[in-house]
Amino acid sequence: MRAVEKSDLTGRARLREAALELFAERGFEATSTRAVAAAAGLSPALVTRHFGSKEGLRAAVDEYVLERIGKELSEVDPDAGLMESLGEVSARLFGEDLVLRGYLRHVLLEDSAASSDLFGRLLSGARAELGRLSAAYGKQTPNSEWAPFQVLCLVLGPLLLERVMQPHCDEPMFDPAVLAQRSLANQRLLLQGLYGYLEDGTGG
Template sequence: MGTVQDDRTARARVRDAALELFAAHGEDRVTMRQVAELAGVSPALVVHHFGSKAGLREAVVEHVRTWMDELFDLSADTGLAEDLQASEWSSIGEMLQQALPEGSPVIPYLRRLLMTGDPVATQLLREWHRRTVEIFRAWDAAGKLIAGPDPQTRAAMAMSSDLGTLLLADHWQQILGFDPLRGEGLARWADEAMRFYGAILPPPDTGKDSAIGARPPSPEEAS
């Protein structure tokens, strides 16, 4: 008889198998039996853990949500903003490479989910946008970033760029000849991103109003 730990491991294997198959083929074309075969378990065990394909899908979405939340938790550290200001990409690159292990199906799954117009994708994007606005405002308060007069829209623009990098990385690798998410390719991409984002990143050790794109002082501040 298996232990509780064995049971949890089997559940994670099934979830990961579903994530891989959903990413590769789309949820509609994947059966519970295929998931069971890839996970190395019986179809009955898949039903035992998740009840139905809808339950399995819910577990996959929650896994992706947790992964992104952890990435946001790391990004919320103002020390990361200081690295951005100083163009110190080593720690940021390590964070990204740790969050995106080689061959991870998370990005292909997100790509497919976002492109289908699935309401779940909109829900996830709404949550991630809220977190991004919170981080922008926190970094602005710490003098590490210029959130601007419309942080909601600025955050959406930044997310469009960042998500575009994640979702189009395979295509950019073929077009540019380097992977924008790994190794020297990440450093090259990040170097140009620093120029691109220069308008909202104050130079180190200076007031944020001296940066390009800084908001003008309010009448109260001017007086």
């Protein structure tokens, strides 16, 4: 997720980057502020100075992750095909980026107030993207209560369940070619439904 080299970052940004990578690898509870400071090459006292606490550091990492996701989604080109562009961005963010994938897996599975809050903000983002999709494709608006959850399940399900899903897949689940195939399948499901052909009278 880094856009610049660590040596070019401020001390605060270096701590945030180090925390992101260690939280992605070990999880929040198993990562000490001392370990974060050591990975950033800085004094542990700077964690308190910049973030107030370990929880403050995690909040800063969450903000960074959400800003990155929001920025990528805001740059989707609707003229290139909104559904296709969103699918490509989602695959890149939630599949190709190993650090982001690990971070979201640890955070969303830890069963805490912070994880619930992060999911809620992802859910709000899903609602916004469904609004864009409905404006572009919708003859009828998807179920407003459950559609955002369904979209997030499609996107986050493989990320969260990778360890139990992978033994049942022939290829690595996050191989670029496999990601592209899964993205296309998700797009087809969202646009047509599993049995969309039944609605046009052609089904048996």
